[in-house]
Amino acid sequence: MSKTSNDKNKKTADLKKFEKDYENKTLTTNQGLKVNDTNNSLKSGERGSTLLEDFLLREKISSFDHERIPERIVHARGSGAHGYFELYDSIEQYSKAGIFTDTTRKTPVFARFSTVAGSKGSTDLARDVRGFAVKFYTEEGTWDLVGNNMPIFFIQDAIKFPDLIHAVKPEPNKEIPQAASAHDTFYDFVSRTTETMHNQIWLMSDRAIPRSLRMMEGFGIHTFRLINDKGESHFVKFHWKPKLGVHSVTWDEAVKISGADSDFHRRDLWDAIESGQFPEWELGIQIVPQEDEHKFDFDLLDPTKLIPEEMVPVQLIGKMTLNRNPENFFAETEQVAFLPGHIVPGIDFTNDPLLQGRLFSYRDTQLSRLGSPNFHQIPINRPVVDVHNNQRDAQMQMEIPKGQTAYFPNSLGGGCPHLAKMEEGAFHSYEERIDAKKIRGRSASFSDHFSQPALFYQSLAKWEQEHLKEAYIFELGKCTHQHIQERMLYIIDKINKDLAKKVAKGLGIAIPKSIEEPLNQAIGADADVAKFQPSKKIHYLDDAPTLSQANTKFDSIATRQIAVLVGDGFSMSDFKKMTAVLKNEAAVIKIIAPHGGQIKCDEGMEHKVDASIATTESVLYDAIYIPGGKASIDALMKEKKFIKFINEAFKHCKAIAVDHEAKQLLEETYVLDFEEDEAIFIDAKPQDFKKAIAKHRNWNRMENAKKIPV
């Protein structure tokens, strides 16, 4: 039982019924037979062959042989946690859902964050979209909000999802590359499917390499409906805003973290919860009244478009807190099944063609992944309210449905389970008026593929644009076919000419003036870009500052990992003065020394070393502090990896503070080669160092950082 459990949580109480404790228990077979030897098989004599009769061996090995289930076809790599959701104020004017009207509730949740393309064991730091799925165990049934950390998706119609995923997954002939979009098939596909460009450019941005799962936004992406008790509908987009702000690592760090600790995000989430620093996100909604459906330049049903917050502000309506780690990864995080089709009265779908297809896919996939339509009976998937219907049997039925009838209507079962009345909270689909021909096609209102990618790029800070450009050069540089690179350059040029020029320079090829094959092969043979770029309307924005991470929160150093580099004889007074301030703000102090075990300060006391320099890397920390003490600095100078450690932190624009003799160590590095750096501190006030850590990175250092050859 983890120390951060929340016993009042109704779902936690439900899960407890299924938890199994092994303390002081005797080993048995699955039939409860006590076993006194699980190390030796039954043999015909000491050196003889093993007997088929050995049921103990058969049960143990056979169970092992079958312990894997298929990993998720996408989002296989993920980490989950339990928590709860609280509503600030009722929004009954929009929705009748209990979760949105009852402020006294603490609705239990289970959240799972994931990468998309990689396998279950792949690195957390892949350049990728992150899944952001939340299961709300509400009093009216389970609601799943299955979103991502980017507000838009690659494609407009679910029928293209298999193509997108086949293109981004490892190439089928050689199963390369793992957890990476930087390869030919992905760019071959996206350069022929221009609707992908908006999500594609977000994928090139820092959003695709978060510092922490706790420091990323989440989005429901689709336009959903909220339905109030009068049956009125408002369009809604859901947002999750992290309390710690939105922060990312650099690509160089991501690559190195993948080697140093490929579980970096999973560990970070786990450790934060275990230490009582519970991750929090506020839930926000953008509301569009029914009558404003056609007021935008884009179609609300098009999932490749966002509604800029500058047009429709996000109202924060509640908060999710994750306060308990799972007891068992497989039972909870692996077996949890999210379905966009899980909604409750007060929330409904729109005709977004991507959402509509998802409503089929998720249930379908659980059948092969979890093996049975009874997957809702698995503890993590059970709603916190009773389930009664006439669905029966199938593999792994865990309940014993009583009675003679399993059909409706019936008289023999007393008419039960009986139908719910509307006043009892029965679900009723929104009665949208439809008058249409059946067609296989796409609305012309979906055909603007370039305005929003352009808006995104224009809205970024200079340093974000620089990172994005480098990402394109890296990704396209990994493509081996020049015609694919050229197509991409041609398209990037339609988004932003300056960006295309810089990427072309990095690739060493020219931007083609024209392309021979049609621009978008997915929705019709036409190379006329103008058709995909409708003229600006009155609501068009040139800049949407809320899209930039430069405008996120920079007010906390809670859970930031501070590497404190010390050798024997380090100055205790320096150490105390600095770490007291940092600890007070809930930063995590990690003592790194030339050796493991204990390290002595100049006052003769022993301190536990968190990591010896041989076992750790600079990229795992947010900032460095080095206290004085001559003997300590002499010891650090002897171990050259400390120099690399500091140079790398400098390269990654992190805050570095040194006191007294520790300045000598900086002289061995590149740090002092550059004048005036607002995040380098020599004998400075701990408060100033703290502020620099809260800023996450000193991006003003970027040009100097590029000159560091590590």
Ligand code: HDD
């Ligand atoms: Fe999906 C899993 C998010 C489009 C088909 N998706 C999955 C997960 C997330 C998303 C977060 C992992 C859930 C978990 O942690 O278990 N997917 C999205 C978003 C989309 C989207 C935000 C667009 C707005 N997905 C999408 C389409 C299809 C799928 C269009 C199919 C037509 N997604 C699946 C799936 C998965 C899945 C194959 C794999 C595992 C699972 O469902 O449970 O059914």
